[in-house]
Amino acid sequence: MEYMEDTECFAQDDEPYSSDKVYCANCSNCKIVRTLEGNGTQYYLRVRCAAGKWLKKLGGEKFYKYFTVARRSLPFCDSYIPMGEPKEYIKELKNTLPIRDELYQ
Numbered sequence: 001m002e003y004m005e006d007t008e009c010f011a012q013d014d015e016p017y018s019s020d021k022v023y024c025a026n027c028s029n030c031k032i033v034r035t036l037e038g039n040g041t042q043y044y045l046r047v048r049c050a051a052g053k054w055l056k057k058l059g060g061e062k063f064y065k066y067f068t069v070a071r072r073s074l075p076f077c078d079s080y081i082p083m084g085e086p087k088e089y090i091k092e093l094k095n096t097l098p099i100r101d102e103l104y105q
């Protein structure tokens with residue numbers, strides 16, 4: 001994951017690790033972004049796919065809450081750019097992610 005500025009969010013159900021899946025958190029197209037709150041001194045963390053793979057049904061880009069990023073997985077992705085061995089990374093990531101959507105300043 002890399003850091004970028006941007007906004008909005010969506011979420012999906014949790015799933016156990018599977019070696020048959022592609023994990024977005026282990027892809028260099030998975031970017032962490034900030035969504036500003038209030039007067040702009042506070043923000044939430046969101047993730048987006050820089051390859052444009054996360055889309056709303058009615059059009060437009062989907063953003064997900066950062067604390068859910070380890071859940072983002074696909075059976076296959078033609079734009080997946082792995083950043084390392086996923087199993088240990090996803091395991092470690094799940095241990096270090098916040099457990100809820102947190103407001104930062």
Ligand code: SF4
Pocket residue numbers: 022023024025027028029030048049050051052053054074077078079080081
């Ligand atoms: S390019 Fe594919 S694997 Fe990478 S973040 Fe986007 S959807 Fe996930």
